[in-house]
Amino acid sequence: MRHLLSILTLSALLAQPAYAHEQQSKALVIQADFAGLVMTGVAYSVSRDLEIFNVRPLIPLYDIAAASDSLAYNAQTWPEGTVFVSVVDPGVGTARKSVVLKTRNGLYFVSPDNGSLSGPANAYGIAAVREIDESVNRIPGSEWSHTFHGRDVYAYTGARLAAGVISFDAVGPLLPAEVIHLPESAGRFEDGVFIGVVAGGTGRLGNIYFNIDRNLWARANANYGDKFEILIRQGEKRIWRGEVPYSRSFGSVPVGENLLFMNSSGNLSLAVNQGSFAKKYGIGAGQDWHVEIRRK
Amino acid sequence: MRHLLSILTLSALLAQPAYAHEQQSKALVIQADFAGLVMTGVAYSVSRDLEIFNVRPLIPLYDIAAASDSLAYNAQTWPEGTVFVSVVDPGVGTARKSVVLKTRNGLYFVSPDNGSLSGPANAYGIAAVREIDESVNRIPGSEWSHTFHGRDVYAYTGARLAAGVISFDAVGPLLPAEVIHLPESAGRFEDGVFIGVVAGGTGRLGNIYFNIDRNLWARANANYGDKFEILIRQGEKRIWRGEVPYSRSFGSVPVGENLLFMNSSGNLSLAVNQGSFAKKYGIGAGQDWHVEIRRK
Amino acid sequence: MRHLLSILTLSALLAQPAYAHEQQSKALVIQADFAGLVMTGVAYSVSRDLEIFNVRPLIPLYDIAAASDSLAYNAQTWPEGTVFVSVVDPGVGTARKSVVLKTRNGLYFVSPDNGSLSGPANAYGIAAVREIDESVNRIPGSEWSHTFHGRDVYAYTGARLAAGVISFDAVGPLLPAEVIHLPESAGRFEDGVFIGVVAGGTGRLGNIYFNIDRNLWARANANYGDKFEILIRQGEKRIWRGEVPYSRSFGSVPVGENLLFMNSSGNLSLAVNQGSFAKKYGIGAGQDWHVEIRRK
Numbered sequence: 001m002r003h004l005l006s007i008l009t010l011s012a013l014l015a016q017p018a019y020a021h022e023q024q025s026k027a028l029v030i031q032a033d034f035a036g037l038v039m040t041g042v043a044y045s046v047s048r049d050l051e052i053f054n055v056r057p058l059i060p061l062y063d064i065a066a067a068s069d070s071l072a073y074n075a076q077t078w079p080e081g082t083v084f085v086s087v088v089d090p091g092v093g094t095a096r097k098s099v100v101l102k103t104r105n106g107l108y109f110v111s112p113d114n115g116s117l118s119g120p121a122n123a124y125g126i127a128a129v130r131e132i133d134e135s136v137n138r139i140p141g142s143e144w145s146h147t148f149h150g151r152d153v154y155a156y157t158g159a160r161l162a163a164g165v166i167s168f169d170a171v172g173p174l175l176p177a178e179v180i181h182l183p184e185s186a187g188r189f190e191d192g193v194f195i196g197v198v199a200g201g202t203g204r205l206g207n208i209y210f211n212i213d214r215n216l217w218a219r220a221n222a223n224y225g226d227k228f229e230i231l232i233r234q235g236e237k238r239i240w241r242g243e244v245p246y247s248r249s250f251g252s253v254p255v256g257e258n259l260l261f262m263n264s265s266g267n268l269s270l271a272v273n274q275g276s277f278a279k280k281y282g283i284g285a286g287q288d289w290h291v292e293i294r295r296k
Numbered sequence: 297m298r299h300l301l302s303i304l305t306l307s308a309l310l311a312q313p314a315y316a317h318e319q320q321s322k323a324l325v326i327q328a329d330f331a332g333l334v335m336t337g338v339a340y341s342v343s344r345d346l347e348i349f350n351v352r353p354l355i356p357l358y359d360i361a362a363a364s365d366s367l368a369y370n371a372q373t374w375p376e377g378t379v380f381v382s383v384v385d386p387g388v389g390t391a392r393k394s395v396v397l398k399t400r401n402g403l404y405f406v407s408p409d410n411g412s413l414s415g416p417a418n419a420y421g422i423a424a425v426r427e428i429d430e431s432v433n434r435i436p437g438s439e440w441s442h443t444f445h446g447r448d449v450y451a452y453t454g455a456r457l458a459a460g461v462i463s464f465d466a467v468g469p470l471l472p473a474e475v476i477h478l479p480e481s482a483g484r485f486e487d488g489v490f491i492g493v494v495a496g497g498t499g500r501l502g503n504i505y506f507n508i509d510r511n512l513w514a515r516a517n518a519n520y521g522d523k524f525e526i527l528i529r530q531g532e533k534r535i536w537r538g539e540v541p542y543s544r545s546f547g548s549v550p551v552g553e554n555l556l557f558m559n560s561s562g563n564l565s566l567a568v569n570q571g572s573f574a575k576k577y578g579i580g581a582g583q584d585w586h587v588e589i590r591r592k
Numbered sequence: 593m594r595h596l597l598s599i600l601t602l603s604a605l606l607a608q609p610a611y612a613h614e615q616q617s618k619a620l621v622i623q624a625d626f627a628g629l630v631m632t633g634v635a636y637s638v639s640r641d642l643e644i645f646n647v648r649p650l651i652p653l654y655d656i657a658a659a660s661d662s663l664a665y666n667a668q669t670w671p672e673g674t675v676f677v678s679v680v681d682p683g684v685g686t687a688r689k690s691v692v693l694k695t696r697n698g699l700y701f702v703s704p705d706n707g708s709l710s711g712p713a714n715a716y717g718i719a720a721v722r723e724i725d726e727s728v729n730r731i732p733g734s735e736w737s738h739t740f741h742g743r744d745v746y747a748y749t750g751a752r753l754a755a756g757v758i759s760f761d762a763v764g765p766l767l768p769a770e771v772i773h774l775p776e777s778a779g780r781f782e783d784g785v786f787i788g789v790v791a792g793g794t795g796r797l798g799n800i801y802f803n804i805d806r807n808l809w810a811r812a813n814a815n816y817g818d819k820f821e822i823l824i825r826q827g828e829k830r831i832w833r834g835e836v837p838y839s840r841s842f843g844s845v846p847v848g849e850n851l852l853f854m855n856s857s858g859n860l861s862l863a864v865n866q867g868s869f870a871k872k873y874g875i876g877a878g879q880d881w882h883v884e885i886r887r888k
Contacts, residue, residue: 500625562736
């Protein structure tokens with residue numbers, strides 16, 4: 001029930017040799033809740049030459065779909081060779097696989113294959129998937145511990161890969177080139193109506209967005225100022241209907257007013273200038289949150 | 297309605313050659329809400345040699361005055377050449393200018409000129425201001441996006457400047473040496489009374505401070521233990537009156553007691569030992585929050 | 593009233609030459625609430641070669657015991673030579689000592705000696721303690737400020753030590769090899785019953801843990817699936833009693849069910865799969881929160 005990011009173009013542009021240096025130094029990006037410093041310590045112990053970035057993502061505990069979105073979104077501007085470690089792992093210690101996903105644009109994602117990799121796989125494409133061989137890619141002596149794979153397996157493996165201590169091949173055995181996918185769909189345009197779902201954006205800023213991307217929206221031939229009628233329903237229940245101008249940016253409408261715009265990831269979006277659309281109208285996200293958009 | 301930081305002295309001392317190395321490496325400091333990792337990726341893509349620091353500042357969404365305070369406060373200990381990128385940009389995509397402010401002590405602030413630069417300009421002085429020429433200092437191919445200048449313009453320009461890919465001159469055309477200023481005032485001493493406003497500090501710790509700095513306060517000839525009578529009013533309405541000892545530090549009074557002290561940015565301040573003065577008495581900040589301080 | 597971490601083994605393994613490079617570069621880890629960027633600036637001004645990590649720990653203001661736990665926990669994976677700076681300092685400006693603790697495994701902790709160092713000292717052992725000589729290890733010109741030692745003394749001293757500007761000997765005079773200790777106890781096994789206290793874990797995840805470590809728990813000869821009867825009381829008041837399976841990991845029981853497990857720091861722990869045990873049953877931590885565990 002999540003979005004398709006139209007961000008390959010941006011990432012590819014940044015990766016052009018004119019902008020990226022061809023040094024050895026690789027970046028390791030750790031997204032972890034409270035345990036980030038522990039995982040960073042593992043990485044630094046593996047190699048003091050690594051550039052290690054650690055951030056506490058604003059996602060709820062146990063929320064795999066949020067992790068998937070967050071990983072895909074955050075990775076959009078990083079150069080080829082960057083390794084991302086993500087630890088949303090409610091199934092830790094059970095039978096889900098620990099993997100490294102290599103994407104078509106050369107990023108690496110070290111994560112449980114539990115849906116967290118759905119977003120990155122969709123956004124960047126799958127080049128290969130390897131299962132982490134824990135007989136070599138796990139902190140020696142940590143085998144008694146079963147509840148902190150972020151420290152014992154993921155940070156360790158991610159750091160070794162980023163630092164060049166191991167190559168991608170040495171991560172472990174090759175798996176089929178696929179990952180667990182979260183349910184999602186693409187919007188469509190039928191009989192003059194754009195039909196889709198609210199794919200996300202109900203969090204901090206509340207700028208909700210739809211699974212309607214730039215390519216699809218181009219069929220609207222919309223100019224800034226054009227009015228569109230929007231209906232949002234949850235299942236069959238109508239939640240909100242309104243008329244909104246297609247706008248360049250938040251400041252195109254007065255503070256507190258609604259606007260329809262193309263967001264920075266290339267998804268059609270609804271916002272309130274300096275407010276939260278999601279909060280204002282009680283909007284949620286998911287396959288059952290439907291939207292219809294037609295010209296006024 | 298914000299404060300004057302008396303911190304030039306500290307910053308200048310740290311900048312002395314005895315403490316600062318004269319290497320090429322420059323620091324890029326990114327203050328961004330949730331989008332920090334995306335902006336950091338831009339910077340790292342520009343140059344893997346940059347030292348990139350990213351923090352999520354504890355400021356409310358859209359709060360330009362808080363951004364201004366935060367920028368000025370956080371920059372106090374960084375060496376000449378450091379580039380700060382700040383993105384509180386409710387007017388994104390509209391007619392406010394994107395600029396780089398160079399201060400008299402050699403720091404650079406990349407930000408919309410919407411008041412965010414008021415604090416840094418006051419604290420560090422204006423050497424020059426240049427408007428960002430987006431025909432060269434914007435991620436190529438990002439022109440379709442109008443709602444994430446933090447990624448497309450500011451992080452990109454800040455990184456290029458910090459890494460030496462561009463010089464300050466190449467940022468763009470020189471503007472008049474001024475920035476949008478937020479309303480503020482300095483305290484004064486008249487007929488034995490210090491008169492000022494609550495300039496800030498109503499946030500996390502709740503140690504409120506006034507626009508009465510070290511220089512001005514010196515006229516009190518206050519010794520630790522001397523009692524002062526303090527009146528705080530909002531407009532004409534009296535909010536709090538009390539008698540407080542001028543103290544060296546929080547621990548100078550029992551836990552839970554009030555103290556008047558000189559804070560670490562050089563502003564006269566009121567606190568509760570291990571408590572929040574702002575919360576305890578319902579104090580706000582701004583030009584209409586008046587304070588009068590006289591010797592008991 | 594806090595826990596004993598059984599983590600020396602892990603830290604020692606990571607420190608093995610096979611995993612740690614012997615470069616000059618040392619890491620400085622700053623744990624600070626909102627003032628992290630200011631403190632990082634100090635460190636960067638001291639040496640641009642430092643690897644500086646800054647995190648805002650999830651601990652309540654003024655909470656020395658939480659700082660102690662956090663420091664000990666976060667340091668577990670960092671290599672010899674790493675310097676940690678911690679600033680939970682309600683007694684700032686009063687008579688508590690500012691010290692650098694050197695542990696037996698070669699880590700350095702720069703902190704007020706107010707109990708914050710209790711956890712690190714217990715976990716890693718005390719090699720030596722030196723008092724910071726502020727006549728040389730304090731930012732020159734900052735003597736007028738008494739409320740931000742994190743900036744003026746700790747970040748400055750920690751950076752100089754980590755960067756090799758000063759040796760440990762030059763920190764200041766040697767003190768007795770001890771630090772202020774927070775009250776704590778070890779669990780015990782008597783007449784088939786494990787007796788201990790809830791040592792922590794009542795925070796974010798809510799996986800409470802006891803002062804019963806791996807060594808002691810080994811006496812249970814417990815296999816996964818074995819049932820244990822657990823009683824938790826606060827003083828004499830019974831808070832919770834239940835039967836729980838000893839499990840490998842969260843996913844070993846259905847979502848929402850309780851489990852008893854060995855946590856990743858080597859302490860016996862109670863959790864809810866994808867929930868918070870502390871919240872579910874209203875459990876607190878401390879010397880008066882007793883636990884008894886016996887085989888069903």
